[in-house]
Amino acid sequence: MALLNRSQWYDLARDTNWTPSFVSEDDLFPPDVADPFKMSKEAWAEYDEPYKVSYREYVRVQRDKDAGVYAVNTAAARTRFMEECNNRWKSLLKFHFGAVSLAESCSQQSEGRMARFGKAPGMRNMATFGLLDEIRHGQSQLYFAHDNLKHGQTFNWGHKLLGTEEWGSVMARSTLDDVFLGRDAVTTAIMLTFAFETGFTNMQFIGLAADAAEAGDTSFSNLISSIQTDESRHAQIGAPLLKMMVKHGLEKEAQKAVDIGFWRTYRFFTLLTGCTIDYFTPLEKREACFREFMEEWIIHQFERTVLDLGLKLPWYWDYFIEDINMFHHGMQAGMWNFRPTVWFDVPAGVSPRERDWLESKYPGWNDNWGRVWDVITKNINAGKPELSLPMTMPLICNLNNLPIVKNPNGKWDPDGQSLVYKGRRYYFQSHVDKWVFEQYPERYSAHTTVTDRLAMGQIEPTVEGILTYMGLSEVERGKDAENYAWAYAHRAQPTKAAAE
Numbered sequence: 001m002a003l004l005n006r007s008q009w010y011d012l013a014r015d016t017n018w019t020p021s022f023v024s025e026d027d028l029f030p031p032d033v034a035d036p037f038k039m040s041k042e043a044w045a046e047y048d049e050p051y052k053v054s055y056r057e058y059v060r061v062q063r064d065k066d067a068g069v070y071a072v073n074t075a076a077a078r079t080r081f082m083e084e085c086n087n088r089w090k091s092l093l094k095f096h097f098g099a100v101s102l103a104e105s106c107s108q109q110s111e112g113r114m115a116r117f118g119k120a121p122g123m124r125n126m127a128t129f130g131l132l133d134e135i136r137h138g139q140s141q142l143y144f145a146h147d148n149l150k151h152g153q154t155f156n157w158g159h160k161l162l163g164t165e166e167w168g169s170v171m172a173r174s175t176l177d178d179v180f181l182g183r184d185a186v187t188t189a190i191m192l193t194f195a196f197e198t199g200f201t202n203m204q205f206i207g208l209a210a211d212a213a214e215a216g217d218t219s220f221s222n223l224i225s226s227i228q229t230d231e232s233r234h235a236q237i238g239a240p241l242l243k244m245m246v247k248h249g250l251e252k253e254a255q256k257a258v259d260i261g262f263w264r265t266y267r268f269f270t271l272l273t274g275c276t277i278d279y280f281t282p283l284e285k286r287e288a289c290f291r292e293f294m295e296e297w298i299i300h301q302f303e304r305t306v307l308d309l310g311l312k313l314p315w316y317w318d319y320f321i322e323d324i325n326m327f328h329h330g331m332q333a334g335m336w337n338f339r340p341t342v343w344f345d346v347p348a349g350v351s352p353r354e355r356d357w358l359e360s361k362y363p364g365w366n367d368n369w370g371r372v373w374d375v376i377t378k379n380i381n382a383g384k385p386e387l388s389l390p391m392t393m394p395l396i397c398n399l400n401n402l403p404i405v406k407n408p409n410g411k412w413d414p415d416g417q418s419l420v421y422k423g424r425r426y427y428f429q430s431h432v433d434k435w436v437f438e439q440y441p442e443r444y445s446a447h448t449t450v451t452d453r454l455a456m457g458q459i460e461p462t463v464e465g466i467l468t469y470m471g472l473s474e475v476e477r478g479k480d481a482e483n484y485a486w487a488y489a490h491r492a493q494p495t496k497a498a499a500e
């Protein structure tokens with residue numbers, strides 16, 4: 001008997017909607033978790049997933065992908081790359097595995113929610129495969145982090161991070177709770193699959209994979225590009241929903257979800273991808289700078305997709321385009337300065353040649369961020385590296401949980417960046433973070449940043465007390481990744497700007 005082609009049976013086979021008779025429709029799909037926008041049955045019937053796959057096809061392809069990832073890992077072990085790579089590459093890997101491994105596990109829950117509460121069978125089908133994808137990602141990232149334990153004990157932060165009160169962990173949990181875990185199925189699809197996965201994971205998983213391949217880390221490069229092939233499939237869950245919402249008079253609600261999801265995601269990746277691409281990766285192995293990756297993956301592609309769906313660019317787009325030249329430089333300076341508060345050694349990434357590169361990619365870098373590094377470099381060369389260590393905690397944004405940083409030459413606008421809600425004052429990195437807070441003040445207002453907790457007396461107010469609170473034992477605390485060699489290099493070889 002001849003087999004039917006997939007297109008001949010797919011729609012029928014995956015159409016598992018029925019009319020409930022024992023319970024009401026709202027009991028089966030409670031609007032709070034399923035669809036608070038209350039789109040009609042007819043609207044939901046229009047959901048057409050752009051990526052169609054059967055279970056048999058899915059399993060065959062995934063099996064091959066997984067076999068490839070582990071085979072390359074075994075083969076790569078013979079090249080002794082990890083034994084021979086420098087400390088800053090290990091830092092990049094520790095940073096990545098800490099930030100990403102359990103985030104993959106969180107997205108299992110998001111996919112599970114969409115698989116159960118999506119009201120269109122096509123959406124549930126895609127999310128079921130998405131859930132299986134995320135199980136693969138969580139397991140393989142944890143496996144690789146664990147496999148690297150012999151090259152550094154804090155690779156265990158791939159598993160440990162989210163269970164601590166380390167500041168990066170608080171930031172990651174707050175973003176993941178907001179974007180992945182604490183929303184209904186429709187909003188999760190927009191914020192996670194459309195905002196987080198469509199553009200930003202491309203940058204971390206393809207941009208960084210290119211740098212990793214260049215640096216000779218074939219195992220890591222292969223792992224994250226294999227993961228991205230799944231991401232680009234299940235990232236398509238959200239777009240058909242946005243199309244339906246625009247068509248059925250919910251354009252304002254759709255736009256708001258995109259604007260919030262995009263901004264929260266952007267802040268998360270600026271810290272992770274921005275710093276690793278522009279400061280951690282060895283200079284000669286960099287394929288492009290963070291701004292160039294952002295232009296390619298976000299500005300061009302995301303812009304086009306949003307407009308094609310009948311939506312507008314987020315209202316803060318002009319500010320965002322300026323911000324990609326600024327914010328991550330502040331995060332890097334802060335992360336290096338606060339190096340004992342992270343689980344990996346932090347490369348400064350500002351040797352004379354690296355500063356020249358930064359100036360060429362971000363004209364004006366020397367006049368802005370370079371001034372901060374000048375003071376640090378001078379202190380290290382004067383034999384006083386202790387002056388570059390933190391003595392207390394910085395002011396942290398009440399929305400994104402990252403330290404508030406500003407371009408050293410820019411103006412600070414405290415009124416535009418703070419507000420009082422129910423008698424408590426909240427501070428924000430920018431007016432956009434403040435706007436997000438204002439959309440759902442009840443959702444965000446009870447949360448306290450690590451600095452708030454210090455001020456409230458919940459943490460012993462000493463450097464030791466803070467680091468212990470963050471879960472960092474003495475041997476886990478980060479140091480300068482190169483023993484200040486980058487600073488000593490300035491004695492012999494000034495930057496182009498200093499030479500002029």
Ligand SMILES: [Fe+2]
Binds near residue numbers: 104137231
């Ligand atoms: Fe994933």
Ligand SMILES: [Fe+2]
Binds near residue numbers: 107134197231234
């Ligand atoms: Fe994903």
